[in-house]
Amino acid sequence: xxxxxxxxxxxxxxxxxxxxxxxxxxxxxxxxxxxxxxxxxxxxxxxxxxxxxxxxxxxxxxxxxxxxxxxxxxxxxxxxxxxxxxxxxxxxxxxxxxxxxxxxxxxxxxxxxxxxxxxxxxxxxxxxxxxxxxxxxxxxxxxxxxxxxxxxxxxxxxxxxxxxxxxxxxxxxxxxxxxxxxxxxxxxxxxxxxxxxxxxxxxxxxxxxxxxxxxxxxxxxxxxxxxxxxxxxxxxxxxxxxxxxxxxxxxxxxxxxxxxxxxxxxxxxxxxxxxxxxxxxxxxxxxxxxxxxxxxxxxxxxxxxxxxxxxxxxxxxxxxxxxxxxxxxxxxxxxxxxxxxxxxxxxxxxx
Amino acid sequence: xxxxxxxxxxxxxxxxxxxxxxxxxxxxxxxxxxxxxxxxxxxxxxxxxxxxxxxxxxxxxxxxxxxxxxxxxxxxxxxxxxxxxxxxxxxxxxxxxxxxxxxxxxxxxxxxxxxxxxxxxxxxxxxxxxxxxxxxxxxxxxxxxxxxxxxxxxxxxxxxxxxxxxxxxxxxxxxxxxxxxxxxxxxxxxxxxxxxxxxxxxxxxxxxxxxxxxxxxxxxxxxxxxxxxxxxxxxxxxxxxxxxxxxxxxxx
Amino acid sequence: xxxxxxxxxxxxxxxxxxxxxxxxxxxxxxxxxxxxxxxxxxxxxxxxxxxxxxxxxxxxxxxxxxxxxxxxxxxxxxxxxxxxxxxxxxxxxxxxxxxxxxxxxxxxxxxxxxxxxxxxxxxxxxxxxxxxxxxxxxxxxxxxxxxxxxxxxxxxxxxxxxxxxxxxxxxxxxxxxxxxxxxxxxxxxxxxxxxxxxxxxxxxxxxxxxxxxxxxxxxxxxxxxxxxxxxxxxxxxxxxxxxxxxxxxxxxxxxxxxxxxxxxxxxxxxxxxxxxxxxxxxxxxxxxxxxxxxx
Numbered sequence: 026x027x028x029x030x031x032x033x034x035x036x037x038x039x040x041x042x043x044x045x046x047x048x049x050x051x052x053x054x055x056x057x058x059x060x061x062x063x064x065x066x067x068x069x070x071x072x073x074x075x076x077x078x079x080x081x082x083x084x085x086x087x088x089x090x091x092x093x094x095x096x097x098x099x100x101x102x103x104x105x106x107x108x109x110x111x112x113x114x115x116x117x118x119x120x121x122x123x124x125x126x127x128x129x130x131x132x133x134x135x136x137x138x139x140x141x142x143x144x145x146x147x148x149x150x151x152x153x154x155x156x157x158x159x160x161x162x163x164x165x166x167x168x169x170x171x172x173x174x175x176x177x178x179x180x181x182x183x184x185x186x187x188x189x190x191x192x193x194x195x196x197x198x199x200x201x202x203x204x205x206x207x208x209x210x211x212x213x214x215x216x217x218x219x220x221x222x223x224x225x226x227x228x229x230x231x232x233x234x235x236x237x238x239x240x241x242x243x244x245x246x247x248x249x250x251x252x253x254x255x256x257x258x259x260x261x262x263x264x265x266x267x268x269x270x271x272x273x274x275x276x277x278x279x280x281x282x283x284x285x286x287x288x289x290x291x292x293x294x295x296x297x298x299x300x301x302x303x304x305x306x307x308x309x310x311x312x313x314x315x316x317x318x319x320x321x322x323x324x325x326x327x328x329x330x331x332x333x334x335x336x337x338x339x340x341x342x343x344x345x346x347x348x349x350x351x352x353x354x355x356x357x358x359x360x361x362x363x364x365x366x367x368x369x370x371x372x373x374x375x376x
Numbered sequence: 377x378x379x380x381x382x383x384x385x386x387x388x389x390x391x392x393x394x395x396x397x398x399x400x401x402x403x404x405x406x407x408x409x410x411x412x413x414x415x416x417x418x419x420x421x422x423x424x425x426x427x428x429x430x431x432x433x434x435x436x437x438x439x440x441x442x443x444x445x446x447x448x449x450x451x452x453x454x455x456x457x458x459x460x461x462x463x464x465x466x467x468x469x470x471x472x473x474x475x476x477x478x479x480x481x482x483x484x485x486x487x488x489x490x491x492x493x494x495x496x497x498x499x500x501x502x503x504x505x506x507x508x509x510x511x512x513x514x515x516x517x518x519x520x521x522x523x524x525x526x527x528x529x530x531x532x533x534x535x536x537x538x539x540x541x542x543x544x545x546x547x548x549x550x551x552x553x554x555x556x557x558x559x560x561x562x563x564x565x566x567x568x569x570x571x572x573x574x575x576x577x578x579x580x581x582x583x584x585x586x587x588x589x590x591x592x593x594x595x596x597x598x599x600x601x602x603x604x605x606x607x608x609x610x611x612x613x614x615x616x617x618x619x620x621x622x623x624x625x626x627x628x
Numbered sequence: 629x630x631x632x633x634x635x636x637x638x639x640x641x642x643x644x645x646x647x648x649x650x651x652x653x654x655x656x657x658x659x660x661x662x663x664x665x666x667x668x669x670x671x672x673x674x675x676x677x678x679x680x681x682x683x684x685x686x687x688x689x690x691x692x693x694x695x696x697x698x699x700x701x702x703x704x705x706x707x708x709x710x711x712x713x714x715x716x717x718x719x720x721x722x723x724x725x726x727x728x729x730x731x732x733x734x735x736x737x738x739x740x741x742x743x744x745x746x747x748x749x750x751x752x753x754x755x756x757x758x759x760x761x762x763x764x765x766x767x768x769x770x771x772x773x774x775x776x777x778x779x780x781x782x783x784x785x786x787x788x789x790x791x792x793x794x795x796x797x798x799x800x801x802x803x804x805x806x807x808x809x810x811x812x813x814x815x816x817x818x819x820x821x822x823x824x825x826x827x828x829x830x831x832x833x834x835x836x837x838x839x840x841x842x843x844x845x846x847x848x849x850x851x852x853x854x855x856x857x858x859x860x861x862x863x864x865x866x867x868x869x870x871x872x873x874x875x876x877x878x879x880x881x882x883x884x885x886x887x888x889x890x891x892x893x894x895x896x897x898x899x900x901x902x903x904x905x906x907x908x909x910x911x912x913x914x915x916x917x918x919x920x921x922x923x
Contacts, residue, residue, distance in 0.1 A: 033522070092722050094729075146908040153663040153725055154907060157858055161900030168897040186891070230491050237490035237497065238480065241469070245477045248466035255426060255460075256544050257452035257481045266487060298851075302729060309726060314468075342737040348730025349711055356723035357714035467719075 073220025140272020478543025643880020668854015704828025865916025
C-alpha cells in the first residue's frame with residue numbers, strides 16, 4: 026500500500042520533470058533547425074522566468090494557502106541585488122560561470138530574507154492582510170529602487186537616496202544602481218539552458234518540499250489552522266518557512282531576468298502589480314496547488330498572444346476573465362455540486 | 377497522583393461565567409466522561425485544557441507538570457491531544473498524510489532534508505509510514521490511506537481524527553462528541569475502538585458525549601456539568617441515577 | 629508657515645476622498661467579510677460616466693453625478709451577485725479574493741477598450757468659489773470645501789443609517805453571524821446586496837470628488853486610491869465607520885506631507901510603510917475590535 030502511494034507521487038513528479046526536459050529538447054531542436062524566429066527565441070528566457078515565478082507563487086497560494094500580490098517585488102529584489110553584485114565584480118571576478126552562480130545565491134538569499142521579514146508581522150494575521158501587505162511591499166521596493174543610488178570605489182560601497190553627486194565617490198568609482206536609470210551594462214549571461222535548469226531546480230525544491238515533513242506541516246496549516254495547532258505544529262514558524270522559500274524562488278526568477286537585460290530598471294512594467302497578477306493568472310489557470318498546471322498555463326498564456334497577434338490587445342482582458350471564470354468553476358459550491366452530479370452520471374453510464 | 381488534576385478553573389466571556397470553579401481528577405488509564413446539557417461549558421473546558429483559551433483562574437496539572445496557560449502547541453507536546461466536535465481534518469491531504477502530520481514532533485528531520493531528500497529522509501519517512509499505517513489499521517482505515525480525507529464517509533472521518541490525535545503520542549486523549557452523527561451500529565463499533573485504544577495504547581481518555589448508551593457503556597466515571605459548574609461527580613451508575621442530574625437533563 | 633497650512637488643507641482634502649472610499653471598503657469588509665479589490669475601479673467607472681455625460685453629452689453636472697451614482701450602485705449589485713455571491717461559502721477563503729482581483733482587472737480593461745489609454749482631462753464639475761484666508765496667502769478651493777463637508781456628512785449619515793434603520797440593524801446582525809441572522813429571518817443575500825449598493829454609490833461620489841481635485845482620468849485612476857483607501861480602513865480599524873474616516877484623513881495628510889517634505893517619489897512608500905507599521909503594532913487598527921475564531 027505505502028509502496029504504491031510513494032510510486033504514485035514519484036511517478037507524477039517524474040512526468041513533470043520529463044515534460045520540462047522534453048519541451049527543452051524540442052525547442053533546442055527547433056533552434057538547430059532554424060524553425061524559431063529570433064523574436065520567439067528572445068521570448069524563451071522570459072518564459073523561463075515566468076514559469077519559475079508561477080511555481081514560486083503556487084507554493085504560497087496552493088501549498089501555504091495565502092495570497093501574495095507582491096511576488097514581482099521579491100523578483101525585483103533578486104534582480105537588483107544579483108545584478109548589482111555582477112556589475113561590481115565584473116572586472117575582478119573573471120570566472121563568469123562561478124560569478125553567475127554566486128549572483129544567483131545572493132539574489133535568492135536576499136529575496137528570501139525579505140520574504141522572512143515581511144512575513145513576520147503579516148503571517149501572524151489571518152485573511153486578506155498578506156495580500157494587501159505584499160502588494161504594498163512590491164510598491165515600496167519599486168519606489169525605493171527608483172530613488173536609490175549605489176556606487177562603489179576604493180573606499181567601499183556608497184548609498185544615497187538623493188542623487189549621484191551626493192554619493193561623494195572618488196573619480197574612477199563605479200555606479201552600481203543609478204536611481205530610476207537602474208543598472209546598466211551587466212553582461213547578458215542568462216540563456217535558455219540556464220533558464221530550464223533553474224526551472225528544474227525550482228520544481229525540485231517545491232515538489233520535494235510538498236512531500237516532506239515540513240510540507241505536510243505547511244499544508245496542515247492551510248487546511249485547518251486550529252487542528253494543526255492541536256497536533257503541535259508551530260503555525261508561524263512553518264508559514265514563515267514556506268513564505269521565505271517562495272520569496273527566495275521568486276528571487277531566482279529575478280536573477281535570471283536581470284541577467285537577460287542590458288539595462289535593468291524598476292519600472293512598473295517590469296516589476297509592478299500587473300506582473301504579480303500575471304503570475305497569479307498562471308497559478309489559477311493551471312490549478313491552485315498544481316505545479317505541472319502552472320508550467321503549462323505559463324507556456325500557453327505566453328505563446329498564445331504571440332501566435333495570434335490580433336489577440337494581444339485583449340490579453341489583459343483575457344487574464345481577468347480567466348481569474349473570474351476559473352474561480353467560479355472550481356470553487357463555487359454550486360458548481361462543484363453540479364460537476365459531481367455530472368461525473369456520477371458518467372460513471373453510471375460506463376458501468 | 378492523578379494523571380490530570382484540575383482545580384478552581386474559571387473563565388468568563390463578557391458577563392457570562394462560562395466555566396465556574398471546575399475541578400476534576402482523572403487517574404491514569406481511566407475512561408472518563410464529561411456530560412451535561414447543551415451550553416453547559418463542556419467544549420469550553422476542552423478549549424481550556426488544550427490552551428485554546430487561557431483560564432482566568434485555576435490550575436491544570438498533567439502528570440505532575442503544571443500546564444496552566446501554556447500554548448496549544450506546548451500542551452500537545454506535554455501530552456494532551458484532542459478531537460473536535462465539528463470535525464477538523466486536513467481535508468485536502470491524504471488519509472495517510474493526516475496521520476503523518478500527527479507524527480510531526482516525533483519523527484523529525486531538518487528543512488534541508490525536506491528540500492533535498494537525503495537518505496535520512498527516506499529512512500524517517502519509512503518509519504513514519506509504518507507507524508501511520510499501524511494506526512490506520514487500528515481504525516480500519518488502512519485501505520483508504522491514499523484517498524483524500526474529505527472523501528471519507530462521515531463515520532470514518534471521526535475515526536481518522538482520533539488516529540491523528542493518537543499519532544502525537546499523548547498521555548491524555550480528549551474526544552469531543554465522538555459519536556455525533558453516527559448510527560447505532562457505528563456507535564457500537566466506536567465504543568469497541570475506544571476501549572481498544574485505552575487498553576492497547578495505555579491511554580487515559582476524557583470524552584464529551586450526549587449519547588447515553590455510549591457514556592453508560594464505556595465511561596467509568598463521570599462529571600456532570602450544568603451552567604458551567606460541576607453538578608455531580610463520581611461512578612457512572614451513581615451519577616446517572618442521581619435525581620438532580622436527571623432533573624438537569626429533563627428539566628422540571 | 630502658510631505653506632504648511634496649505635499642505636495640511638490639501639492633505640485633509642485628499643484624505644477626505646480616501647475617507648469616502650474607505651467608508652465603502654470598510655462597510656463591505658465589515659458586513660460581507662470580503663476585501664472588494666474592485667472597489668477602486670468602480671470609482672474609475674463612475675468618473676468616466678460623469679466625464680462622458682458632461683463633456684460628451686453636455687448633461688447638467690448634477691444630473692451627471694446622479695447618473696453616475698445610479699450606474700455604480702447597479703454595477704456593485706451585479707458584481708456581488710454574479711461574481712462574489714456564488715463563492716461566499718467556498719472552501720478556500722482565497723477564492724473570492726482572487727475573483728475580486730479578476731473583477732478589478734476586468735473593469736480596468738473594459739474601460740481601456742471603451743475609452744482608450746489616453747488621459748482624459750476631467751472638467752471640474754464643482755463650481756464653487758475658492759475661500760481666501762490670511763490675506764490671500766492661503767486658498768481653499770471649492771472642491772476642497774465640498775470634499776471635506778461631504779466626507780463628514782457621509783460618515784454621519786452612514787452611522788445614523790446603521791444605528792437607526794431596520795436595514796442597518798440587519799447589516800450589523802449579518803456582520804456578527806450570517807447563520808444566526810438568517811435564522812432570525814434576515815435576508816442575508818439582500819442585506820449584502822444593499823451593502824454593495826451603498827458602497828458602490830459612495831464610490832461614484834468619491835470618483836467625482838477625486839477627479840475634480842486631480843483632473844486626469846485613465847482606466848487606472850481608481851486602482852491606487854482604492855488600495856490606499858484600504859490601507860486607511862485598516863489603519864482606522866477595518867469594519868469601523870469613524871475609523872475609516874479618521875484613517876482616510878490621516879493617510880491623506882501623511883501622503884501630502886511626505887510628498888512635500890520628504891520625497892515625491894517616496895510618498896506611496898511612506899503610505900504603505902504606515903500600513904506595515906500599523907499591522908505590527910496594532911493589527912486591529914485604532915478603532916477596530918478583536919475577533920476570535922470559534923473552536
